[in-house]
Amino acid sequence: MNSEEQALFAREMETLRQGYRERLVIQLKELEELAASLPFNPKALVILEQLIHGLHKIAGGAGIFGMPELGKKAKILEIQVKGIRDRMLHSAQCTPPAGELLSAIRSLTIQDIHPIIPQEETSDPAMNNLPPLPASASNPDPHVLILDANARAAKELGLSLRNFGYIPRYMQSLFPEREETSEKEPAAVLLAMEGNEGRDGEEIRSLFQGRPPLIAISDSSDFSLRLAAARAGARGFFTRPLDVPKIVDCLEQIIRKEEASPYRVLIVDDDLLLAEHFRLVLEASGMEVHTESQPEKVLDRLSTVRPEILLMDVHMEGCSGPELANIIRMEEEWVGIPILYLSGEKDMNAQIRALESGGDDFITKPVDNAYLAATVSAHVSRARRLSELMAKDSLTGLLKHIRIKEALEVEMSRSNRDGSSLCVIMLDLDHFKRVNDTWGHSVGDRVIKALAHLLTRRLRRSDSIGRYGGEEFMVVLPGCGPEKAAALMDEIRLNLKSIPFQAKGESFTVTCSIGMACSCLGVSAEELLQAADKALYQAKAEGRDRICMAPMPCT
Amino acid sequence: MTVLQRIAYVEDEPDIQEVARLALELVGGFTVTLFSSGQEALDGMAAFRPQLILLDVMMPGMDGPSTLSRLREQESLRDVPAVFMTAKVQTHEVAHYKTLGAMGVIAKPFDPMTLAQELRTIWERCHEQ
Numbered sequence: 001m002n003s004e005e006q007a008l009f010a011r012e013m014e015t016l017r018q019g020y021r022e023r024l025v026i027q028l029k030e031l032e033e034l035a036a037s038l039p040f041n042p043k044a045l046v047i048l049e050q051l052i053h054g055l056h057k058i059a060g061g062a063g064i065f066g067m068p069e070l071g072k073k074a075k076i077l078e079i080q081v082k083g084i085r086d087r088m089l090h091s092a093q094c095t096p097p098a099g100e101l102l103s104a105i106r107s108l109t110i111q112d113i114h115p116i117i118p119q120e121e122t123s124d125p126a127m128n129n130l131p132p133l134p135a136s137a138s139n140p141d142p143h144v145l146i147l148d149a150n151a152r153a154a155k156e157l158g159l160s161l162r163n164f165g166y167i168p169r170y171m172q173s174l175f176p177e178r179e180e181t182s183e184k185e186p187a188a189v190l191l192a193m194e195g196n197e198g199r200d201g202e203e204i205r206s207l208f209q210g211r212p213p214l215i216a217i218s219d220s221s222d223f224s225l226r227l228a229a230a231r232a233g234a235r236g237f238f239t240r241p242l243d244v245p246k247i248v249d250c251l252e253q254i255i256r257k258e259e260a261s262p263y264r265v266l267i268v269d270d271d272l273l274l275a276e277h278f279r280l281v282l283e284a285s286g287m288e289v290h291t292e293s294q295p296e297k298v299l300d301r302l303s304t305v306r307p308e309i310l311l312m313d314v315h316m317e318g319c320s321g322p323e324l325a326n327i328i329r330m331e332e333e334w335v336g337i338p339i340l341y342l343s344g345e346k347d348m349n350a351q352i353r354a355l356e357s358g359g360d361d362f363i364t365k366p367v368d369n370a371y372l373a374a375t376v377s378a379h380v381s382r383a384r385r386l387s388e389l390m391a392k393d394s395l396t397g398l399l400k401h402i403r404i405k406e407a408l409e410v411e412m413s414r415s416n417r418d419g420s421s422l423c424v425i426m427l428d429l430d431h432f433k434r435v436n437d438t439w440g441h442s443v444g445d446r447v448i449k450a451l452a453h454l455l456t457r458r459l460r461r462s463d464s465i466g467r468y469g470g471e472e473f474m475v476v477l478p479g480c481g482p483e484k485a486a487a488l489m490d491e492i493r494l495n496l497k498s499i500p501f502q503a504k505g506e507s508f509t510v511t512c513s514i515g516m517a518c519s520c521l522g523v524s525a526e527e528l529l530q531a532a533d534k535a536l537y538q539a540k541a542e543g544r545d546r547i548c549m550a551p552m553p554c555t
Numbered sequence: 556m557t558v559l560q561r562i563a564y565v566e567d568e569p570d571i572q573e574v575a576r577l578a579l580e581l582v583g584g585f586t587v588t589l590f591s592s593g594q595e596a597l598d599g600m601a602a603f604r605p606q607l608i609l610l611d612v613m614m615p616g617m618d619g620p621s622t623l624s625r626l627r628e629q630e631s632l633r634d635v636p637a638v639f640m641t642a643k644v645q646t647h648e649v650a651h652y653k654t655l656g657a658m659g660v661i662a663k664p665f666d667p668m669t670l671a672q673e674l675r676t677i678w679e680r681c682h683e684q
Binding site for chain 1: 568570571573574577581582613615641642663664665666667
């Protein structure tokens with residue numbers, strides 16, 4: 001184009017934009033009227049279909065005419081309304097959230113004509129009167145048994161552990177009445193060594209039937225006590241005054257290992273009997289095993305089962321193992337999944353060819369059961385370790401910045417599909433620089449770790465927790481409404497400030513500020529995150545050590 | 556390789572029609588004939604002898620994919636390369652449209668400044684094969 005044509009293009013474009021904007025005003029009005037008629041219309045599905053169509057048009061059109069933001073918002077809403085429609089198709093009882101939909105459509109504005117006026121944010125007064133604490137939204141809390149002749153010291157330790165989400169139980173003597181031990185097996189035993197001087201390690205060990213992990217506590221760091229503790233198989237030795245966050249760190253390492261979820265395996269084999277046999281073998285080693293006999297269904301199964309390893313037959317009807325491996329490797333998401341071939345193939349060259357096309361290992365039939373279980377287990381454990389290294393923050397074991405944001409995207413699309421609510425939380429330690437400056441960075445790291453453990457303990461396994469920045473954490477709570485999330489997070493806030501940290505012979509506590517935002521129609525993951533961040537700033541500005549909730553854009 | 560000149564464009568929305576025409580004629584220098592519905596395209600496209608067919612996917616009545624398959628029934632349009640335009644472009648959807656005989660998929664919103672170039676790239680790619 002020469003400059004004349006360019007000028008012509010610009011002029012024409014501007015005319016078109018003007019025309020589009022004018023028609024857009026009418027279109028938006030129509031969408032609004034449609035949404036408003038929803039509660040009174042028996043044919044809600046028809047209305048939703050019209051809304052989807054209208055939103056789709058704006059999603060495609062607005063960006064072309066210089067309003068990419070509006071286009072994006074329309075697209076998000078289109079996806080969400082589709083989710084509502086699909087849910088209504090599946091269940092006759094499902095009623096569309098008419099009010100929320102209406103305000104989401106009203107929030108679609110033509111930027112250039114009606115610039116968005118930044119709204120004055122006020123804190124939600126409801127937040128000051130928090131509802132009663134939920135029973136427990138978390139995993140079954142682990143029990144720890146504190147065995148100490150000094151009941152007061154034991155209670156004190158127990159109280160601190162409770163802040164981290166542990167349930168303490170107490171015993172004063174190593175020779176309890178039978179009924180006391182018949183309770184739930186503790187996840188760990190904290191044993192005060194006083195009074196056990198001279199007792200043989202093996203003797204202590206034999207007192208615990210289920211051999212729970214042992215942590216020794218003592219007034220002195222006397223060598224003979226340490227030796228007895230070591231012989232009893234203690235995994236940690238702590239001297240008083242106790243540094244509770246350090247003990248928790250130790251407990252977490254022990255418990256997390258035992259709580260690790262079973263390895264998820266998908267077996268693809270058109271020989272059903274054989275697949276069933278492999279399934280039984282691997283399940284006997286504690287793995288979660290799924291089988292699939294049709295290669296064409298494997299991609300679907302991958303996304304539902306989300307296996308950590310694939311075992312597949314080399315020779316299958318219609319599609320060979322290596323061919324299937326190629327198909328799977330084309331999907332970015334599954335580039336890294338270990339693939340093991342199971343085959344009667346003894347020909348080394350054929351094996352090499354199979355490995356070249358995307359496989360990781362080759363197990364020849366007949367397969368030795370123990371060998372199969374060990375190989376699968378080795379591959380998954382290595383893959384887990386690798387993905388953990390890539391995805392997780394080394395200090396806290398939480399998700400890294402980029403991963404937690406990905407987790408939010410994943411949860412958002414799930415919530416769009418099933419219509420469940422979702423909360424995003426930004427949490428930041430107050431005056432953390434002061435902690436670092438006063439007590440040193442290693443103490444600062446301990447505080448960060450303690451908060452990480454606290455979050456891991458108090459939240460559900462389905463929640464995603466990430467270290468967003470230095471002392472900033474991000475949490476995604478799927479399927480959780482604002483009241484429940486606020487109660488839960490406030491509990492965590494209170495827990496944190498009652499944890500005493502020890503440094504340089506002194507004790508100190510820390511507080512945190514929390515910002516929350518809850519999903520609603522028309523809001524993207526990014527906007528939700530921004531809203532939570534803003535709420536965090538507000539919590540800081542209002543004096544820290546508190547929760548602030550972002551105003552709901554749809555209410 | 557023949558130079559791309561004649562494009563048939565099927566799109567129901569007047570606003571998008573106009574901006575695409577501007578982008579293809581003024582920026583791209585192509586000759587464009589517009590059809591506002593699948594039916595219009597079936598009736599009149601053959602006479603225009605297009606070198607490339609551009610279709611919106613979501614249209615009321617006959618949508619883009621069904622329009623294309625009906626167009627393919629006409630002898631003179633059987634082998635004309637087709638390109639879909641759609642607001643939802645996910646990898647598996649692109650793959651799906653390609654199985655319907657499309658040479659490419661253009662995402663909406665498109666950039667009016669680069670639309671012509673995008674089509675040219677698709678055109679060149681499909682002639683290399």
